[in-house]
Amino acid sequence: MSSRTELAEAEEYTMNGGDSTYSYHKNSRFQRAATDVAKATIEKAIMEKLDIRRFSPAPTTFQIADLGCSVGPNTFVAVQNILEAVRRKYVTQGLSSQMPDFLVLFNDHASNDFNTLFASLPPDRQYYAAGVPGSFHGRVFPDASLHVAHSAHALPWLRKLPEELLDANSPAYNKGRVYYISAPSQVLDAYAAQFAKDTAMFLSARGKEVVSGGIMVLLLPGRANGIAHSCVLSDVMFDLLGACLMDMAKEGKTSEALVDSFNAPVYTPSPEEMTAITERNGCFSIETMDLTPFNAKVDGSAAAHACTMHVRAGVEGLIGKHFGSEIVNELFDRFFEKAKESSDRISSAFLHGCQLVVVLKRK
Incomplete structure (x- = not known):
């Protein structure tokens, strides 16, 4: 189990709540596309890898957890896909008479907007629902x-930022940038090391919580082995956000010191990195480790607008907390213009874009 000290240090990064113009609820089209792309892989994994005959005793309640669920609606789509596949698995295994009740456990930080989440639960759902607050880097469910x-x-959201990014005496000091693109290699190495540590904590906790024969499905922005981070869409968007913040600092609309002390807490791993972390953990066998196309391509001004709304829904709270809410509107107006100017770069990232679909089975 993760130490209380480590978990106490964890930052809470939550998406914009509610269902207003800039809410995650209304601006998560990229994540929805990712869920749709992964649907067939998840169904196949459940049909072929989920070992329901190994569960002893046979469960009367089948428990599904969505970790980092945010506020919907994508979590409901993912959960429904999983539930339908599990029900089909019971039927094809000749176990219809043992069909259990289903309980879905929606997990996210305590600061997540659970009110919006539960207010928008599908009325025709075939499962019971419960919210479980807490950082998934530690234990949040029973053995x-x-x-x-x-x-x-x-x-990909880090438990906390590497301390050396803010240490002026460290070679990983990230002055003048808010991300690792175009930064010294030590900055990228610090991000990668923090992601590896955080993911190891995540896997250790799930190793205790997932039953033997159960499966875990992880979807995350990914990059092919050996491909530069500058080719990854999510990384490009954070790089543009940093450029906007630096422009505002040069114009005196925020301070350079605030920019120097801010770093985006997100890392995009490769299959090679995820494989190494999982194998070191030892609790899970890797059943699938695939890069799938990012099937949400849009062009021109529409791409700039979609990217702007996507990023704002994800980091507006983080920006407002660090820089003050008064800069938010201008920052994202600038981001939109910079995204339009960088349309070729964004289009290229869409073409190279992919997500990592990982299916793990508890040994």
């Missing part, structure tokens, strides 16, 4: 209580 665990685009 051997989960049959399927799922997480979509939450794992």
Whole structure:
């Protein structure tokens, strides 16, 4: 189990709540596309890898957890896909008479907008629902209580930023930037090391919570082995955001000191990195480790607008907390203009864009 000190240090990064113009609820089209792309892989994994005959005793309640669920609606789509596949698995295994009740456990930080989440639960759902607050880098469920665990685009968010990014005496000091693109290699190395540590904590906790024979499905922005981070769409968007902040600092609309002390807490791993972390953990066998196309391509001004709304829904709270809410509107107006100017770069990232689909089975 992760130490209380480590978990106390964890930052809480939550998406914009509610259902207003800039809410995650209305601006998560990229994540929805990712969920749709992964649907067939998840169904195949459940049909072929979920070992329901190994569960002993046979569960009367089948528990599914969505880790980093945010506020919907994508979590409901993912959960429904999983539930339908599990029900089909019971039927094809000749176990219809043992069909359990289903309980879905929606997990996210305590600061997540659970009110919006539960207010928008599908009225015709075929499962019971409960919210479980807490950082998924530590334990949030009882031993051997989960049959399927799922997480979509939450794992890349770091538990905390590497301290050396803010240390002026460190070679990883990230002055003048808010991300690792165009930074010294030591900055990228610090991000990669923090992601590896955080993901190891995540896997260790799930190793205790997922039953033997159960599976875990992870969806996250990914990059092919050996491909530069500058080719990854999410990384490009954070790089543009940093450029906007530096422009504002040069114009005196925020301070350079504030920019120097801010770093985006997100990392995009490769299959090679995820494989190494999982193998060191040892609790799970890797059943699938695939890069799938990012199937949400848009062009020109529409791409700039979509990227702007996507980034704002994800980091507006973080920006407002660090820089003050008064700069938010101008910052994202500038981001939109910079995204239009960088349309070729964004289009190229869409073409190279992909997500990592990881299916793990508890040994």
